[in-house]
Amino acid sequence: VKRITTHTVQEMKNRGEKVAMLTAYDYSMATIVDAAGMDIILVGDSASNVMAGHETTLPITLDQMIYHASSVVRAAKRALVVVDLPFGTYQGNSKEALNSAIRIMKESGAHAVKIEGGIEIAESVSRILTAGIPVMGHLGLTPQSIYKFGTYTVRAKEEAEAAKLREDALKLQELGCFAVVLEKIPAQLAKEVSESLDIPTIGIGAGQHCDGQVLVIHDLLGINKGFKPRFLRQYANLYDVMHGAIGNYVSDVKAREFPNEKEQY
Numbered sequence: 001v002k003r004i005t006t007h008t009v010q011e012m013k014n015r016g017e018k019v020a021m022l023t024a025y026d027y028s029m030a031t032i033v034d035a036a037g038m039d040i041i042l043v044g045d046s047a048s049n050v051m052a053g054h055e056t057t058l059p060i061t062l063d064q065m066i067y068h069a070s071s072v073v074r075a076a077k078r079a080l081v082v083v084d085l086p087f088g089t090y091q092g093n094s095k096e097a098l099n100s101a102i103r104i105m106k107e108s109g110a111h112a113v114k115i116e117g118g119i120e121i122a123e124s125v126s127r128i129l130t131a132g133i134p135v136m137g138h139l140g141l142t143p144q145s146i147y148k149f150g151t152y153t154v155r156a157k158e159e160a161e162a163a164k165l166r167e168d169a170l171k172l173q174e175l176g177c178f179a180v181v182l183e184k185i186p187a188q189l190a191k192e193v194s195e196s197l198d199i200p201t202i203g204i205g206a207g208q209h210c211d212g213q214v215l216v217i218h219d220l221l222g223i224n225k226g227f228k229p230r231f232l233r234q235y236a237n238l239y240d241v242m243h244g245a246i247g248n249y250v251s252d253v254k255a256r257e258f259p260n261e262k263e264q265y
């Protein structure tokens with residue numbers, strides 16, 4: 001199989017083919033995601049929520065991201081693997097950002113990093129790119145800044161914030177980012193940004209006009225039972241499937257029906 005690269009993703013936009021991106025955090029899940037034809041696997045810092053049970057993405061560490069990323073890299077035969085730089089590892093100064101990105105690339109074998117923010121982090125983006133490390137941007141709802149905003153509601157509904165997002169998107173492209181995630185912004189704004197940029201936009205809660213889409217795998221599979229925002233389409237109900245299977249196992253053990261004669265040595 002031919003590996004998807006940042007160039008492949010650009011070619012997809014050029015010929016109007018949508019880009020499919022999904023998160024994964026471990027070897028077994030990433031194996032399935034890769035085999036199903038995913039273009040990009042994102043080792044998101046949403047691992048902090050769905051893998052570790054934290055309320056926000058802030059607590060996850062660089063070492064923990066590298067552990068998740070290296071597991072995913074071993075599984076991905078075709079997909080481009082992008083890894084989030086976690087909170088506190090790139091905002092301080094550009095040298096720290098570069099060191100964090102280098103650690104991810106070196107220790108996990110991933111192909112690119114993603115960082116949240118626009119003009120504020122321009123220096124960090126540039127410095128990482130200078131080392132030959134591809135960077136994906138992330139604008140709109142940026143969960144690492146949740147305490148600044150206070151809520152996970154739709155961003156850039158007001159014109160001032162929308163104007164800043166348009167500028168940030170152009171800036172990220174100008175700096176050399178190969179793509180940019182647009183999270184939870186009005187579909188019309190995402191359409192404008194997608195049309196004005198040469199690089200692909202990957203949307204989550206940003207409508208149908210983005211050049212690609214991304215979801216968190218636990219949400220897509222319906223493992224997080226309670227999480228049903230409007231933008232999410234649940235393609236399976238794995239919570240119920242798994243709960244049922246595991247419940248049956250408990251019952252069988254209690255009833256002495258597992259294992260049976262054929263299931264022993």
Ligand code: KIV
Binds near residue numbers: 042043044183204
């Ligand atoms: O961490 C994550 O899963 C993400 C996607 C939702 C874009 O950043």
Ligand code: NA
Binds near residue numbers: 045046084
């Ligand atoms: Na993230």
